[in-house]
Amino acid sequence: MGQVELLYAILDKPLLTDVLFGHFSAAEIIRMSWTCWAARKSVQSYSSRAWSIDRHLRRFFRDPSAFRSLQAQTGTLISGSNALQFIDRTFYPESDLDIYVFPREHLTVGKWILEEAGMDYAFQPNSSQDPDFEKAEFAAPDDDDEQDAMDVEDEEAVYRMKGMLGVFTFISQMDDLVAPLKVQMIVTQVCPLDTVLSFHSTVVMNIISYQAAYCLFAWTTLEDRHGVVVEAKKTRHEAALAKYAARGFHIVSGEEAKCDENHRHRSSLRFGERWVDDRLTWVIPLDMTNVNLPAPTLGTPNATFDPVTLNSWTFGLKYVENPPVIQCRCLSSKLLRFNYIASHSFLRFARPVLHMTGSTEYKKREEYPNSEFWTWWDFLVLNCKECYFREPKKTRPISDIIRKRIEDSLPKAPRFISRIRRYRRVMQADEHEQEDENEQTA
Known part of the structure; x- marks a missing residue:
């Protein structure tokens, strides 16, 4: 068997490619897919397993697709170390799941976790919150209680972040679990991404929506293994920064970031305007099977974008x-x-x-x-x-x-006007029906 035939034989065996590609960085996997059709097919097969969002979320929810449907409905994002684990293909046993929600959606998301997640979650209030989740809706922890409200092991979300209204912790202690599961819901003031961008460093500025996973500083995080400190108060973030340094990330200061931005043409630390899906972000599309998108209103076109x-x-x-x-x-x-x-x-x-x-x-x-x-x-x-x-x-x-x-x-106006006319007919019919009922009652 020649070298080419041997390579094709290896690429055709998932058990071998899972081990082989597991040692590749994200950029190396992408480069591998560019070499030939067999490598591309093998990388696609590996990617469907390595970045399986359903497998990733099944640890916390019985039905991952139902949670992702909830994400689509409410605009909820997953971030923190959990998103980094998914994108980086790593696993931190001590980490929990951090989800970031809009303020008007926290009751919807919290009730879903308690009633439909399928893992028997219970609300765990901090010292300033009511034991009843619905009554504790806007009880944000103060600075002294914030360490109690969030797991110290997930310190990227512990510190007082810009635009954070409150933190709600849900614990599952099912008998078949080796260790309790923790889901932390962070209620944001403006929007989830606004709070994510106030994290201590770029290494944890990663998000998972219902449609895709986004590594906002992809080359810096995944290839250079750097975490750039962003507007951090060192005394407050040094524990979290030390934790990520222990995980293999080099913590970069402002002056080092300046040098990196000027001299690394592939760096994702380009200063200027950024967008979530720009060329400096690595976007991982997710399998949308069984994910139900919210039904649009009569006046709104179907949403095809994230x-x-x-x-x-x-x-x-x-x-x-x-x-x-x-x-x-x-x-x-x-x-x-x-x-x-x-x-x-x-x-x-x-x-x-x-x-x-x-x-x-x-x-x-x-x-x-x-x-x-x-x-x-x-x-x-x-x-x-x-x-x-x-x-x-x-x-x-x-x-x-x-x-x-x-x-x-x-x-176009005619389409909208026709919907308004239909609405008027329905309202008029309801009014006539109500009048008939009133006459019969009289």
């Missing part, structure tokens, strides 16, 4: 001797189903479009209070993003040409 990809920020240095900073603004509106964060440039670009749309939408909502007939305009942010990349930087904020492109991409 909402988390609409977030942007700016990464850079204020002073050479200080850690890098992540700067962003809140992009929120009653027109949007979710809140987002945006770079200053994109916020100036998108704000006029939302204002232009808002006057008409608000009038419609006053006339038709049933939210089933409202239009959620998150897809408009996607349209703005697409036009934003076509627009030369010198002409930003938004120009009349781009405004026209966005207007042309909106749902």
Whole structure:
């Protein structure tokens, strides 16, 4: 058997490739897939096993697809060391699951964990929370109790983070478990990603949505094995930083980050505007089998995009001797189903479009209070993003040409009007029915 035939024979055996590719870095696996069709097929087969989100989540939930459907409905993200483990193909036995939720969704997510996760979770309040989960809804821990509210072993989420409203801990102590399972729900003030970007270093700035896993600083984290300190107070984060140093990551200071940004052409520490799904992020698409997407309202088109990809920020240095900073603004509106964060440039670009749309939408909502007939305009942010990349930087904020492109991409009026007319007919029929019942009662 020649060398080529031997290589093909190895690539055709999953038991061998699992061991072989297990020693490859993420970049090496991708390069391997570029060599020939047999290697590509083998890498695809390995990837479906190595990055199986259902297998990863089954440790915490009986039905991972149901949890991912909940993620799609509520915009919940997985982050912290659990997301790093999934992306990096590692396992930390002592770690728990950290999920980040919007403030209006915490009751929905918490009740699902207690009632439908299938692992007999119980709410474990901290010293400032009511034992009843629903009554403890906005009881955020103070600085002294924060260590009690979160596992010390997961210190990337322990420290007071920007925009954190509260922490809720759920414990499962089923008889068949070797050790208790812990799920921690962090309620965010603006949006989950805003809190994730306030972590102590880039090594834990990874997220898992219902649709994909995102390593935001991919080359730095997975290839260089660096964790860049971001606006950290050393005395508060030194324990967490030491933990990741023990796991093989080199903790990088602000000055080192500056050198890395200037001299490493492949580094993901490029200073400037960033997006969740830009070329510096490694995106791992997830199997969507059995994941149910939320039904759109009558006035909203079907969502074909992951909402988390609409977030942007700016990464850079204020002073050479200080850690890098992540700067962003809140992009929120009653027109949007979710809140987002945006770079200053994109916020100036998108704000006029939302204002232009808002006057008409608000009038419609006053006339038709049933939210089933409202239009959620998150897809408009996607349209703005697409036009934003076509627009030369010198002409930003938004120009009349781009405004026209966005207007042309909106749902056509006749389709929406027909839905409103249908709604009116239904309401009139209900009113006539109610009048008939009242007459019969009289």
